[in-house]
Amino acid sequence: MSRPVLLVRDLSKQYPMNHEAVHALRGVSLTVQPGEYVAIAGPSGSGKSTLLQLIGGIDTPSGGTVEILGTPLQQLSDRELTRLRLTRLGFIFQRFHLLPVLTAQENVELPMAEARVPRQQRRQRALDLLRYVGLADRAGHLATQLSGGEMQRVAIARALANRPALLLADEPTGELDAATGQEILDLFRRLNQDGTTLLVVTHDERLGAQAGRIIHMLDGRIQSDTSDIDSAATPRHHPATPR
Amino acid sequence: MRGLGWSLKGLGRHRLRSALSVAGIAISAAMLLDMVMLSGGIEKSFAELLLARGYHIRLTPKGTLPFDTEATLSGAGRLIAAIRRDSSVEAAGAVLGTSLYSRRNDSLVTLFGYGIQPEAQALYTLESGHDLGPADTTGVLLSLPAAHLLGAGLGDSVTFMGRLDPQVVTAAVGRKLVVRGIVRWVYDYRGQPSVGTVLPAMQSLAGQRIGDHVSLLMVKVREDTAAALVAARLRTAFPQLEVNSVADLVRHFKQRLVYFRQLSYILASMSLVVTVLLIGTLLTITVNERLGEIATLRAIGISRATVVREILLEGAVLTLLGSSLGIVLGLLTARYLDSILTSFPGLPAAFSFFVPRGDSLTTAALVLLLTGVLAALYPAWLAARAPIAATLRTEAT
Amino acid sequence: MITRARKLGGLLLLLVTAGARCLWAQVPAIAIERQLARQFDLSVGDTVSLGTQVDSLNLLVIVGAIYEPRPDPAEIAKRERHLRMHLPDLASLLGAADRVDRISIGLRPGISADSAAAILDRGAYGYRAFSSEAIASESSQTFLVVSRFHRAIAVITVVASAVFLLCIMLLKVEERRLDAAVMRFVGVRRRTIFGALLLEASLIAVLGSALGTVLAYLAGAATNAYYRRFFDTILTFSIITPGIVAFGVVLSLVLGALAGAFAAWRLVRTRPLVLWGRG
Numbered sequence: 001m002s003r004p005v006l007l008v009r010d011l012s013k014q015y016p017m018n019h020e021a022v023h024a025l026r027g028v029s030l031t032v033q034p035g036e037y038v039a040i041a042g043p044s045g046s047g048k049s050t051l052l053q054l055i056g057g058i059d060t061p062s063g064g065t066v067e068i069l070g071t072p073l074q075q076l077s078d079r080e081l082t083r084l085r086l087t088r089l090g091f092i093f094q095r096f097h098l099l100p101v102l103t104a105q106e107n108v109e110l111p112m113a114e115a116r117v118p119r120q121q122r123r124q125r126a127l128d129l130l131r132y133v134g135l136a137d138r139a140g141h142l143a144t145q146l147s148g149g150e151m152q153r154v155a156i157a158r159a160l161a162n163r164p165a166l167l168l169a170d171e172p173t174g175e176l177d178a179a180t181g182q183e184i185l186d187l188f189r190r191l192n193q194d195g196t197t198l199l200v201v202t203h204d205e206r207l208g209a210q211a212g213r214i215i216h217m218l219d220g221r222i223q224s225d226t227s228d229i230d231s232a233a234t235p236r237h238h239p240a241t242p243r
Numbered sequence: 244m245r246g247l248g249w250s251l252k253g254l255g256r257h258r259l260r261s262a263l264s265v266a267g268i269a270i271s272a273a274m275l276l277d278m279v280m281l282s283g284g285i286e287k288s289f290a291e292l293l294l295a296r297g298y299h300i301r302l303t304p305k306g307t308l309p310f311d312t313e314a315t316l317s318g319a320g321r322l323i324a325a326i327r328r329d330s331s332v333e334a335a336g337a338v339l340g341t342s343l344y345s346r347r348n349d350s351l352v353t354l355f356g357y358g359i360q361p362e363a364q365a366l367y368t369l370e371s372g373h374d375l376g377p378a379d380t381t382g383v384l385l386s387l388p389a390a391h392l393l394g395a396g397l398g399d400s401v402t403f404m405g406r407l408d409p410q411v412v413t414a415a416v417g418r419k420l421v422v423r424g425i426v427r428w429v430y431d432y433r434g435q436p437s438v439g440t441v442l443p444a445m446q447s448l449a450g451q452r453i454g455d456h457v458s459l460l461m462v463k464v465r466e467d468t469a470a471a472l473v474a475a476r477l478r479t480a481f482p483q484l485e486v487n488s489v490a491d492l493v494r495h496f497k498q499r500l501v502y503f504r505q506l507s508y509i510l511a512s513m514s515l516v517v518t519v520l521l522i523g524t525l526l527t528i529t530v531n532e533r534l535g536e537i538a539t540l541r542a543i544g545i546s547r548a549t550v551v552r553e554i555l556l557e558g559a560v561l562t563l564l565g566s567s568l569g570i571v572l573g574l575l576t577a578r579y580l581d582s583i584l585t586s587f588p589g590l591p592a593a594f595s596f597f598v599p600r601g602d603s604l605t606t607a608a609l610v611l612l613l614t615g616v617l618a619a620l621y622p623a624w625l626a627a628r629a630p631i632a633a634t635l636r637t638e639a640t
Numbered sequence: 641m642i643t644r645a646r647k648l649g650g651l652l653l654l655l656v657t658a659g660a661r662c663l664w665a666q667v668p669a670i671a672i673e674r675q676l677a678r679q680f681d682l683s684v685g686d687t688v689s690l691g692t693q694v695d696s697l698n699l700l701v702i703v704g705a706i707y708e709p710r711p712d713p714a715e716i717a718k719r720e721r722h723l724r725m726h727l728p729d730l731a732s733l734l735g736a737a738d739r740v741d742r743i744s745i746g747l748r749p750g751i752s753a754d755s756a757a758a759i760l761d762r763g764a765y766g767y768r769a770f771s772s773e774a775i776a777s778e779s780s781q782t783f784l785v786v787s788r789f790h791r792a793i794a795v796i797t798v799v800a801s802a803v804f805l806l807c808i809m810l811l812k813v814e815e816r817r818l819d820a821a822v823m824r825f826v827g828v829r830r831r832t833i834f835g836a837l838l839l840e841a842s843l844i845a846v847l848g849s850a851l852g853t854v855l856a857y858l859a860g861a862a863t864n865a866y867y868r869r870f871f872d873t874i875l876t877f878s879i880i881t882p883g884i885v886a887f888g889v890v891l892s893l894v895l896g897a898l899a900g901a902f903a904a905w906r907l908v909r910t911r912p913l914v915l916w917g918r919g
Binding site: 058097111 | 249252253255256535536539540541542543544545546547549630631632633635636638
Binding site: 257259260263264266267270271273274305314351407408412413482483498499501510513517520521524525528531532576579580583584586587588 | 692693694695718719765766778781782785788789792793796797799800803804806807808810811812814815870906
């Protein structure tokens with residue numbers, strides 16, 4: 001078996017609140033292999049988003065470890081963590097979080113500009129990614145001129161900009177209607193089929209059904225972790241995926 | 244540009260806010276520029292006035308400044324000869340200032356009279372007609388206001404009187420002189436009616452011929468750099484005289500106008516404080532509004548350095564826009580303020596308080612730019628230290 | 641130029657013979673400014689030598705009094721020092737007997753100074769007559785210029801403050817746009833929101849005015865303390881009158897309320913969904 005993309009061991013997180021500690025996560029451990037499509041489900045307050053944020057290095061755990069491609073996050077400086085997020089991870093948020101003053105293309109280019117990709121190269125890749133998500137004709141529109149579904153697709157393209165090893169998505173269909181949400185789910189399936197490793201936090205049962213593996217969480221702990229043996233096979237590369 | 248200028252583009256999102264901020268910075272920049280011009284303008288303008296004809300040193304009665312009092316030096320010819328013996332001296336001349344009178348219709352008019360040595364003078368520039376010869380005791384030069392007051396022009400004869408005696412209601416001395424030229428007297432205030440004759444003629448009119456009295460002596464040195472040394476030598480040679488180089492006179496003048504210099508420092512400081520407050524407040528509020536965006540950028544891998552750079556750039560651009568507008572505004576307000584201050588009674592018309600110079604413009608712009616960037620430091624720090632996860636959670640609620 | 645002489649002690653005075661006492665009585669007395677006395681460490685009873693040339697300090701005088709000069713703003717920057725002596729003594733020193741610069745005339749009650757000056761002028765030759773008011777008006781031209789300059793600076797400062805105030809008000813009010821949107825969603829009227837914001841802006845203006853007044857008094861006190869020390873004078877440089885305070889407070893209240901009203905009006909005329917970010 002190849003090296004796991006993600007290795008979480010005994011991860012915990014507490015928040016101080018009114019002189020008490022709120023245990024958002026209690027000793028969570030999991031492993032994600034390359035090419036997996038993992039859904040994390042559970043009721044509100046079960047710790048799903050907290051887990052995602054700790055995996056993404058945008059929050060610090062109270063205990064436990066997280067390794068991305070064998071690199072323990074706890075040993076990294078803030079600058080190194082930022083660099084890791086830029087080059088190894090892709091983030092997709094429930095509320096899209098595009099920059100409203102930039103166009104769709106510029107939003108996709110942003111992580112590449114930070115990674116100092118030459119201007120011509122990053123412009124071309126941004127267009128390729130927008131074409132991949134079906135928005136090539138909206139490249140020049142400001143983010144505020146896009147619909148919810150379009151914004152989320154641009155956010156997905158942005159997350160793919162620097163060819164991440166792992167894509168993290170927090171409730172990606174939470175702000176979308178059913179039809180638009182389905183478009184996003186279809187895109188996720190295509191991404192996974194093209195070899196992208198996905199870890200998605202969701203309430204959406206359809207996504208749960210689509211994912212190869214579902215982790216149920218409750219009260220900060222993993223209640224169950226199903227995995228589809230067929231889905232854990234070697235990722236298939238599709239020529240349509242911009243690499 | 245790594246951040247693709249997302250912060251700058253945000254300026255266009257709130258046009259009224261950005262426009263008002265730029266306007267506020269422009270007014271502060273204008274004030275700062277004006278105060279920089281004022282603080283340096285006084286001495287530069289005065290020094291230029293003093294060096295207008297290239298004379299570096301003035302000698303006056305002990306404890307006085309040129310034309311400050313009616314005190315005079317005696318033995319001017321002897322003093323001039325002694326001064327000219329110094330090999331560093333290129334030229335030396337004497338000047339007598341006095342009150343003169345003339346008649347226009349039935350009225351007695353008062354004029355200011357300069358007794359000059361035309362071959363060594365630093366007091367006037369010829370505007371029309373021709374200059375006096377060194378021995379021309381029948382000629383007179385008029386300022387334009389004097390010409391209007393007397394109703395005289397080139398070639399006209401005018402009778403001048405000195406030493407009016409109220410008891411016998413007559414003048415002790417009178418002399419008819421021919422107008423040779425119309426001149427601009429460098430140190431005259433606006434509208435001053437001044438006339439000039441060769442020194443012996445004016446001494447006669449003023450009753451100062453016996454004793455060869457003059458108001459001041461002026462010295463031109465061969466090398467500009469030798470002025471201070473020559474002044475020191477003259478002080479030693481003539482301890483009974485007040486010897487002032489241009490630098491000394493500028494220092495005295497600055498002392499008299501110290502209030503304006505200090506006011507300029509105070510107002511300049513206030514302008515900078517206003518700029519800091521304006522930019523700091525604007526950017527802090529803008530950063531607070533965009534914390535969600537900033538947290539997102541950090542989450543997707545944009546470094547703190549890039550975020551800080553973007554905020555500082557926004558502060559710099561606001562300041563740059565405001566400064567550019569402010570320079571234009573500052574030059575206009577400087578003209579207005581200068582028109583107020585140059586109406587001081589007795590101030591030479593050629594003098595200016597606000598002197599636009601390249602270095603003052605550059606200084607003001609650089610100081611402002613630095614201030615704008617410094618003012619953006621706090622909001623930039625706020626942006627950089629915002630906790631990503633907590634901010635995203637707050638934005639989600 | 642003056643030279644310093646040693647002060648006579650009381651004992652010495654007692655030892656002076658009648659003849660010596662007569663001799664002292666012939667020495668002219670002068671009055672000197674406090675600043676001059678301090679500069680040369682002089683006190684009443686000291687003798688000094690006066691002259692019009694550096695090499696002819698021939699007139700011996702005695703310091704008869706030390707006075708505080710009338711604070712004259714036109715003179716303080718010059719840092720000149722003055723003394724007073726009897727007119728005949730000065731005329732004798734200058735060698736200009738019976739010459740004066742001006743003659744002061746006191747009029748009987750009821751006589752107009754301007755008409756008296758006009759009468760004198762009619763027969764004047766070699767002099768002119770002015771009323772004291774006319775001289776005061778002429779000599780105060782310098783201060784009129786300074787006043788105009790101060791006023792111009794004040795106008796610029798007020799304009800800058802108004803722009804600054806408007807900008808800050810806009811920012812602060814826009815920070816509340818989500819709150820305003822929620823209030824509109826739940827049915828709060830525009831008028832209520834406008835009134836609340838206007839009240840807040842006015843309160844801030846009142847507080848700011850009060851703070852500004854305190855700062856102005858402190859700055860004025862600091863200005864007077866500094867310049868009195870700098871110029872060694874008792875002149876008052878900064879005076880804050882009730883009228884000035886009233887003007888400043890009213891102006892800042894008006895500007896603050898106007899800025900707040902404008903910002904509040906912009907907020908309440910925007911549709912709630914646009915405020916919420918969804919419009």
